[in-house]
Amino acid sequence: MSAMMKTNSVVSICVLSLGLVSFAGPPESGEQEGKKPATNTSEEKQLVLSLPEARERAKLAHNFYSATLDAMHRSYFTNSTAPVPARVMEKMFDEVEREENIKARWIAVNARAMSIDHEPKTDFEKQAAQQIAAGKDAYERVENGVYQRAGAISLMNHGCLTCHFGFGKRVTKDRFAGLIISIPVKEKVK
Template sequence: MKSMIHCGAAMLLSVFSFVALSFAESAEVGNQDKKQPAQKLSVAQARERATLTHQLYSATLDAMHQSYFINERAAVPARVMESMFTEVERRENIKARWIAVNARAMSVDHEPKTDFEKQAAEEIASGKVAYESVENGVYQRAGSISLMNHGCLTCHVGFGKKNTKDRFAGLIISIPVNEKKK
């Protein structure tokens, strides 16, 4: 499992480092291991970065399921990725968090807590691919994560239970921005 975390984290951090440099107005070289000061972006920049972050995490989750989570002999990839969320937040000031949408939460930490998260879960459950908001200098984007592949429903719905609709989880990405409200 440790090698899975290191491999996934290294892959994501490599991509995030490239992305951060491509977005940075004045990139500093070196000291990448230290926590970066909160860089304030425009809403458009944050939206672009959050969308890319969502795509990277989603692709990593799929790759980890296909390559490492074989016959349930390894840690659940979504749980392993929480270690990556912590590292990316430390290095890039991009927060990420899973939320339950229309299937059972596998952790009490994944229940929607804030008004934004509760509304995002409703929007995703109704078929929206993403939901966003800007409040108190933070851009938040909730994107859908399909639970319809890789055996996710076995745990999220229950073994042997018949599923009659598409099921989703949500991935919340939060990035500091210059604007206070949208």
């Protein structure tokens, strides 16, 4: 099987798994509190979550993406025959955003960004990069109806530092990238 077919298969399986397992809600009864049973429509996917729901989904998404990145690096990536897994995963980010209304993006923290698109842009992203570089596992904030969570992604394995830091350079401290997960949330009623 070609490297591209393997990569596409992994992306498809991961997106399907993410939708089916990670974000499945508990079954609901239509009789509870006079609510109608949930239907699987695109309107339902646009519903805004509570902050605790968004926080939990962001943690699940971070763990899922991190595990997928590691698995892709171990199983499919070789320097000469396959695209960089983090770049391939951006296709997953687009698909999950369309299907689940959960936005994800990489940011550089304390190693070289491999794309200008990965430089921290917003105040939140810049603060998150500082917090992760200082050793914090995650940084979060709610602003303008959007919950944002930045989680650390270690660059200390699978040869990541060869590109992110430079071939043969001596690394004296842990290096990280960041994964930003953004989910719309319900505003608190005052």
